[in-house]
Structures are given as C-alpha cells and as structure tokens.
Amino acid sequence: MVGRDLTAEASECLTLFAPQTEQALVDPKRAAERTMEMHQIRYFLAVSETLNLTRAAERCNVAQPSLTRAIKALELELGGELLRRERALSHLTELGQRVLPMLRQSYETALSAKMVATSIKKGETAPLSLALSQTVALELFAPMLRELSRLFPGLQLKVYRGSSSEVAEYLKLGTAELAIAGALDDTWSRVDAFPLFEEPLDLVVGRTHRLATKSLAEFKDLASETVLVNGGCEMDAAIKARLSANGIFATGAHQVATREDLLALLKANLGVAIIPVGALEAMSYCRIPLRDLDLVRKVSVYAVAGRQRAMACATLLNMLRAADWDFETAERRRSTQ
Amino acid sequence: MAERALSDILEEAFVRCRDLDAPLADRLKAFANEVQRAAPNLMASVDALVSRLKESDAGATAPKVGEPMPIFLLSDEQGRLVRLDDLLREGPVAIAFHRGQWCPYCRINIDALARAQEEVAAEHRRIVAIVPDRQKFAAWLKSDAKAAFPVLTDIDNGYAMSLGLAICVGDEMKHMMAKSGSDPSLSQGVDNWMLPIPATFIVGTDGVVQARFIDPDYRVRMAVEDMIAALRSAS
Numbered sequence: 142m143v144g145r146d147l148t149a150e151a152s153e154c155l156t157l158f159a160p161q162t163e164q165a166l167v168d169p170k171r172a173a174e175r176t177m178e179m180h181q182i183r184y185f186l187a188v189s190e191t192l193n194l195t196r197a198a199e200r201c202n203v204a205q206p207s208l209t210r211a212i213k214a215l216e217l218e219l220g221g222e223l224l225r226r227e228r229a230l231s232h233l234t235e236l237g238q239r240v241l242p243m244l245r246q247s248y249e250t251a252l253s254a255k256m257v258a259t260s261i262k263k264g265e266t267a268p269l270s271l272a273l274s275q276t277v278a279l280e281l282f283a284p285m286l287r288e289l290s291r292l293f294p295g296l297q298l299k300v301y302r303g304s305s306s307e308v309a310e311y312l313k314l315g316t317a318e319l320a321i322a323g324a325l326d327d328t329w330s331r332v333d334a335f336p337l338f339e340e341p342l343d344l345v346v347g348r349t350h351r352l353a354t355k356s357l358a359e360f361k362d363l364a365s366e367t368v369l370v371n372g373g374c375e376m377d378a379a380i381k382a383r384l385s386a387n388g389i390f391a392t393g394a395h396q397v398a399t400r401e402d403l404l405a406l407l408k409a410n411l412g413v414a415i416i417p418v419g420a421l422e423a424m425s426y427c428r429i430p431l432r433d434l435d436l437v438r439k440v441s442v443y444a445v446a447g448r449q450r451a452m453a454c455a456t457l458l459n460m461l462r463a464a465d466w467d468f469e470t471a472e473r474r475r476s477t478q
Numbered sequence: 479m480a481e482r483a484l485s486d487i488l489e490e491a492f493v494r495c496r497d498l499d500a501p502l503a504d505r506l507k508a509f510a511n512e513v514q515r516a517a518p519n520l521m522a523s524v525d526a527l528v529s530r531l532k533e534s535d536a537g538a539t540a541p542k543v544g545e546p547m548p549i550f551l552l553s554d555e556q557g558r559l560v561r562l563d564d565l566l567r568e569g570p571v572a573i574a575f576h577r578g579q580w581c582p583y584c585r586i587n588i589d590a591l592a593r594a595q596e597e598v599a600a601e602h603r604r605i606v607a608i609v610p611d612r613q614k615f616a617a618w619l620k621s622d623a624k625a626a627f628p629v630l631t632d633i634d635n636g637y638a639m640s641l642g643l644a645i646c647v648g649d650e651m652k653h654m655m656a657k658s659g660s661d662p663s664l665s666q667g668v669d670n671w672m673l674p675i676p677a678t679f680i681v682g683t684d685g686v687v688q689a690r691f692i693d694p695d696y697r698v699r700m701a702v703e704d705m706i707a708a709l710r711s712a713s
Contacts, residue, residue, distance in 0.1 A: 176536045176539070177646055179642075217534075220648045220649060247634045251635075252640075254550065254639070257549070257551040289559070459631075460557065462612070463557070464557055465613045
C-alpha cells in the first residue's frame with residue numbers, strides 16, 4: 142500500500158465529514174464551540190500548508206468566512222491567536238507553530254478512528270508493510286500482529302529489513318507504512334516518531350562460553366575475546382566507541398550484517414557481542430551486564446505525517462503506542478501466570 | 479513540599495469518598511466538597527472551565543439518542559482489540575468515557591460501575607470504559623476498581639475527537655492540575671493536554687444510541703441507576 146497525501150485528497154476527506162461540517166456552519170452557536178472539532182483542525186492544517194485563507198478555504202471546499210469562524214473557535218479553545226493575518230499571506234503565530242504538530246497528530250488519529258468504523262468485508266485483503274531495523278526483533282511485535290490478524294483475516298504482511306537509513310528511505314518512498322527502529326539519523330520533517338521502549342544493551346555470549354557463568358562482566362574481560370560487530374545495528378558506532386574508550390579495539394572483530402547471523406555466531410561460541418537484548422531467547426544465550434556500560438536503544442515507531450493510513454496500519458500504530466512495553470513488568474506477569 | 483501535601487490530601491479524600499456506601503452522585507459530590515476545602519483555588523479554576531464549556535455547548539455534536547453510534551476499534555488493557563459492533567452482537571452496551579487513571583472522579587465512577595457489573599452482566603448487558611491512557615494505566619484503573627469490564631485505550635483521544643468530545647486543557651488549568659498531582663501526559667504518552675468529556679452512551683444491538691449523558695462538568699456523571707435502567711430497556 143503506497144501512502145497518499147491527505148492534502149491531495151481534501152475532497153475525499155470532505156465527503157467523509159460533510160454532514161457534520163455543514164450543520165456546524167449554519168448554527169452560529171456552534172462557532173463558539175470549545176471542544177476540538179475535526180473540521181476546525183482540518184481548516185487550520187490547510188491554512189498552515191497554504192498560508193493563504195482563500196486558498197485554504199478552496200482546498201477545504203468551504204466559504205472563507207466559515208473557515209475563518211472555525212479557526213476563531215479553535216483560537217478560543219486554545220486560548221490565543223493561531224494566525225497573524227497579513228494581506229495575501231497568513232503566518233502562524235508562535236502558538237500556532239507550537240500547537241501545529243499536536244493538532245495534526247490528533248486529527249490524523251481521529252481520522253483513523255473514523256476510518257476503522259467501516260466494517261471489514263469478508264475476504265477483504267488488508268495489506269500492511271513494515272520496515273524494521275536490522276536488529277529490532279520481530280518477536281517483540283508478534284502478539285500485536287497476531288491480534289491484528291484476528292481482526293483483519295485478510296492481513297497481508299510485508300516486512301522489510303534495513304539499516305537505519307534504508308528504513309527511513311522505505312518510509313519516505315511509501316514502500317513501508319510504518320518503520321520500527323532506534324534513532325533514525327535521517328530527520329525528515331514529515332516523519333513522526335512515537336517512542337515505544339528503551340532496550341538495554343548487555344554483553345551476550347553463548348551458553349558454554351567461559352564468561353557465561355559470570356553475573357557481571359568488565360570491559361577488561363573482553364581483552365582476549367573476539368568481538369562480533371553488526372554493521373547493520375543503529376547502535377554500532379556507539380558500541381565501538383564504548384569499546385575503544387575502554388581499551389578494546391574491534392579491529393580483529395567478526396563482522397556481520399544481520400542480527401540472525403550475529404546470534405548464530407554467538408551460539409557457536411565464535412565471539413562475544415554487545416547488543417540490544419530485547420526478545421533474546423534465554424535458552425540459547427547468556428546475557429551478562431557489563432560494568433560501566435550505560436547504552437540503551439530507544440526504539441520508536443515512525444510514520445509519515447499527512448499520509449493516509451490504511452486500516453490495518455492505523456490500528457497497529459495505535460496498538461504499538463498503547464502497549465505496555467515495560468519488559469520487566471511483562472516478564473513478571475508471564476512468570477506469575 | 480506543600481504541593482506534595484495537596485496530592486496526598488486529595489488521595490486520602492478520594493479513598494474516603496470511594497468507600498462511601500452511597501449513590502455515585504453523592505460520592506462525587508463528597509469528593510468535590512473535599513477538594514473545595516483543600517484547594518479552593520483549584521475548584522475556582524474548575525468552575526471557570528466548566529462554565530466556559532457549558533456556555534459553548536461543548537459536546538453538542540456528539541451522537542444523540544436515535545442516532546447511530548460510530549463503531550470503535552480500540553485495544554483493551556491487555557492489548558486485545560475490541561470492536562463495538564462485535565460487542566453489540568451479544569447485547570446492548572454502555573460506553574463510558576473517562577478522563578484517566580490520574581482523575582479521582584473517574585476512579586470513583588469506575589468503582590461505582592464495578593459495583594454494578596454483576597447486575598449488568600446477569601442481564602446480558604455490557605459496560606466498556608474508554609480512557610486516553612495507555613494500557614499500563616488502563617490496567618491499573620481496572621484493577622484499582624476490581625472492574626471485570628474492559629478499559630479501552632483511545633490514543634490521542636482519537637475516537638473521542640471524532641465524536642466531538644475532546645477538549646483542550648488551558649494553561650491555567652494545566653498549572654492547577656499539575657499542582658494537585660494530575661498529569662495526563664504521563665499516562666497518555668503525549669504532551670498535548672487533551673481530555674475527553676466523560677460522557678456515557680447506551681447503545682442498542684442495532685447500533686443506535688438509546689440514552690446518553692453528557693455533562694462538560696466532569697464532577698458530574700451519569701447515575702448508575704439511570705445507566706442500568708437504560709441498558710435494561712435497550713434491546
């Protein structure tokens with residue numbers, strides 16, 4: 142599913158909201174409404190993109206006085222002016238700039254809420270494309286995907302893998318609707334990041350490795366070890382920096398490009414590695430905290446703002462954002478069940 | 479230190495009011511009176527906010543009796559997806575919007591709903607609560623009240639906003655709320671200070687609203703007896 146721009150589909154959105162919008166406009170009392178109405182936000186978003194009231198009104202297919210009235214109502218709700226009106230151009234005030242991202246995000250979530258209201262037809266396919274960073278374990282999201290496929294029996298997953306820049310590219314091009322990764326170096330202004338969880342990094346060795354019995358390791362324990370490095374991991378540079386700062390140089394290291402290969406080498410005792418430990422199978426590996434290692438990976442889900450989201454994508458995004466990612470609580474819960 | 483004390487005072491007051499053996503309205507009123515005594519400034523801000531909302535007819539565009547209730551698809555406190563139309567196949571549903579895990583009025587309200595849950599379930603009716611809070615907080619709210627019904631997460635108040643039930647908390651109120659230990663941004667995971675009007679809808683199996691209660695004054699909620707009566711007469 143290739144994303145489409147909301148802006149390019151203003152008329153489609155309008156059809157979706159027309160009845161409510163028209164009713165709201167004829168009733169003068171409604172102009173002073175203090176709940177956040179979707180049409181008000183839609184008009185404000187149109188102004189923020191066109192910076193011109195006439196063009197914004199045209200795009201939203203309403204008369205300009207109606208648009209102005211709706212934005213005034215929004216200003217009342219938010220307690221300040223959102224626009225500084227000049228002859229041809231309107232500019233966003235400081236308040237307008239500040240509230241724009243949150244209004245856009247809420248509007249898009251509300252738009253998704255309206256969309257999921259349509260019933261799922263029997264046999265209807267629900268394509269969903271995800272781009273995951275090389276080292277983010279898909280297992281972490283399996284419960285959500287399973288639940289999603291219960292609701293969307295026609296779910297058709299496409300999972301892409303890549304480095305942080307490749308993941309960003311998949312997202313930009315619309316190849317993937319959502320990306321899940323650590324920090325993306327590429328900061329494109331239209332990408333919204335929703336932080337999910339922080340994954341600690343630990344030393345990981347095979348079960349029969351000589352360090353496997355340790356409860357705490359030190360950097361000096363690694364001096365005689367072959368370190369495995371994964372060039373595809375967002376944390377690669379940070380890991381190498383910590384190693385060399387502690388006198389360990391990864392020059393003689395084994396290099397891999399995927400998490401799977403790294404785990405295979407660990408299992409075979411061909412080296413040790415410092416990796417984000419989420420969803421590591423405790424059966425096959427030993428996870429040992431490394432003294433003075435304070436690295437965590439902040440994993441976020443990324444979506445492109447202003448791009449229409451398909452039902453499965455919108456639902457998964459909300460599930461990911463709502464989920465309880467507290468690994469320890471989750472583990473405790475599992476063990477007490 | 480003084481700020482901490484206020485949240486402690488309110489927590490104690492909450493426990494007293496929650497445990498009262500009285501109708502919901504009396505318990506809510508008792509708590510409001512305690513807030514009035516402990517923090518008259520906070521109460522004055524609440525009054526101002528509520529009168530602004532009332533003046534502006536907030537919530538007026540939400541579904542009315544006789545109108546279809548838009549379907550929701552939200553996840554519950556354990557991450558299971560819940561669709562309104564699936565619930566309706568099994569009987570009428572009461573949908574109760576709540577502001578969040580940090581809100582003592584909502585905790586009292588959920589507690590009152592939990593006290594009525596057996597009676598409701600015995601008649602093949604259901605209750606669902608909706609909060610903008612993430613699962614962890616929804617789960618807390620549920621276990622705090624020993625509720626058996628699902629507490630659903632409405633991320634970004636998206637469903638509430640689509641019904642015209644989302645409001646923005648102004649700067650003055652924000653400041654007051656933070657002082658009394660109420661910060662919705664932690665439980666919501668977004669810092670936009672948006673909240674739902676805590677409305678209740680009774681929806682029949684045909685998806686049509688049979689009864690509703692919307693009051694922008696969040697200290698006042700639908701009487702549990704009224705909810706049960708509406709659920710009973712809904713088909």
